[in-house]
Amino acid sequence: MKNVQWDVECVIYDCDGVLFDSLDANSRLYNYIATSIGRAGLTYDELRYCHTHTVYESINHLFRHDGVLEKKALELLKTVDLKDFIVYLKMEPNLLETLAALKKRGIKRAISTNRTTSMGGIMDRFDLRPHFDMVVTALDVKHPKPHPESVKTILETLQVDREKTLYVGDSDVDRDTATSSGVKFIAYKNREIALDGFIDDHLALLDFLLPGEHSQE
Structure with a gap:
């Protein structure tokens, strides 16, 4: 069955x-903190x-029954070189090819993540800065995902229509973020949370886009 196709301004x-x-x-990170x-x-x-929440939410969750250990964990975190x-x-297959195709069509690309200080290092190590128009981490907002603040910030800054925006995520937190923000949600490698679509390869996202709507060729 052919996918529904949309006029998309931002992913x-x-x-x-x-x-x-x-x-x-x-x-490795959270087991190191816990066992140390x-x-x-x-x-x-x-x-x-821990995989879907901020580092501070994760530490609070892991040590929620022992305030002394939680304090030790936070102190240890300050010494960790992320x-x-x-x-x-490990970068997911076909990511860069998909981002290049979106850019060629004039579609904005952004990241909304509950990561904090580690995100800058990730962008640099994998040379991702040229591929994205904006990155919003948990440090950039008062309320991390699934609160809609991060998506709202992206929509307002990039001046794109929420009805023409897709959110690609793999967790309940991502799905709830998209829902609370009023944008369409495409589930990645997790069919159980799919709302508006599902993909198991990044290139498959292109099948949801109307052809040539914003081409910059």
Whole structure:
């Protein structure tokens, strides 16, 4: 069955699990923090939580029953060089080709992520800055995802119509962010949360776009 096609002005991407396979990197980071201060390693459910929330929300979640350990974890975090964990990120296939195709069509590209200080290092290591018009992290807003503030900031700054904006994400947090923001949601590699569409390869996103609407050729 052919996908529904839309006139699109902007595509907003989540970072973890969408731009990158980052589960290994996040597992290494949070297990390092947990075990370094005497806690057991993360359970599967804890890792899934940390994978989609800010680092401060994650530490609060992991140590919610022990304020002393939570304080130690936050102190330890200050000494962690996040670049040591960025090296374990794996870029998703066909991402750069898709971003280039969107740019050629004149479609804005943005990132809305609950990452904080590590995002700049990621953009630099993978040379992503030329591929995106805007990046909004949890440090740039008062309310992180799934609150709509990050998407609203992108829409207003890039001056694009929410009805012509797609959000690509892989988690409940992303789906709820799109819903609260009033933009269409495309699920990536997670069919269970699909609302307006599902893709398991970045290039498949192009099938949802009307051909040549904003071409800059």
